[in-house]
């Protein structure tokens with residue numbers, strides 16, 4: 132589980148303040164992490180911490196593999212709008228991480244983290260796309276072909292049929308993008324961002340459509356309240372849950388910036404921080 136984000140460092144990850152001070156053959160870590168997915172159950176954390184406070188923001192960061200059973204780690208779950216507690220806050224008080232758990236050279240953690248984020252954006256997409264096809268879309272077809280009290284189905288309305296067809300075409304496009312991405316020996320610098328952006332926004336359109344077609348039942352038919360996302364068929368929960376996916380591993384705005392800068396070669400965003 133990545134321990135990158137902090138209260139003051141999300142999109143601007145390089146602003147992270149958690150410190151790691153070398154002391155013999157360990158690093159002593161102090162600080163706070165936020166939105167750590169599955170931290171309650173994780174054995175290890177991919178931790179970013181600042182090892183050189185005087186270096187420019189991106190230069191003084193190191194990447195560690197932290198055993199979650201180390202003394203000084205406190206994990207507090209965060210309650211979400213869906214009722215789940217998918218992610219947590221992590222408080223780190225004088226946590227001693229063996230120096231051998233440093234990943235890559237000291238102060239080169241930013242570069243290592245870019246690899247992790249690229250993998251997070253891209254590699255899980257194959258599985259997620261399959262789940263969207265066999266879970267989310269299947270539920271949509273089921274919903275659109277279910278007869279109402281008058282014996283008619285939502286699909287009898289040509290506007291519904293048209294939108295369902297559009298979503299299927301978009302899903303086919305996503306599958307093609309993901310297949311190309313996974314097959315590429317050396318994916319382009321923005322490919323993972325393109326796939327992640329397309330997936331997360333299509334998921335929103337699909338669950339939005341499902342919520343609209345289900346009508347009142349979207350609110351009352353909570354089939355699997357513990358497993359919101361893209362495949363439970365509990366449309367209101369699925370719709371709320373879908374918004375999560377435009378945020379982790381870089382928000383949609385950040386993905387668009389990456390596509391513009393690294394993919395299209397546009398001038399860099401004038402932040403002055405990077």
Ligand SMILES: Cc1cc2nc3c(=O)[nH]c(=O)nc-3n(C[C@H](O)[C@H](O)[C@H](O)COP(=O)(O)OP(=O)(O)OC[C@H]3O[C@@H](n4cnc5c(N)ncnc54)[C@H](O)[C@@H]3O)c2cc1C
Pocket residue numbers: 132133134135136137138140141142143165166167168169218375376378379380381382383384385388400
């Ligand atoms: C489901 C989920 C799982 C997550 N799992 C993890 C995890 O396991 N480990 C972890 O470390 N973090 C995790 N995160 C945190 C996630 O990486 C951050 O929430 C994300 O990077 C955004 O940071 P932020 O929440 O601080 O928002 P902010 O960075 O404060 O952004 C707020 C808004 O401003 C916009 N914005 C910010 N900067 C710019 C810019 N330069 N240009 C244009 N728009 C901008 C953003 O797009 C967003 O809309 C997870 C988040 C979610 C939702």
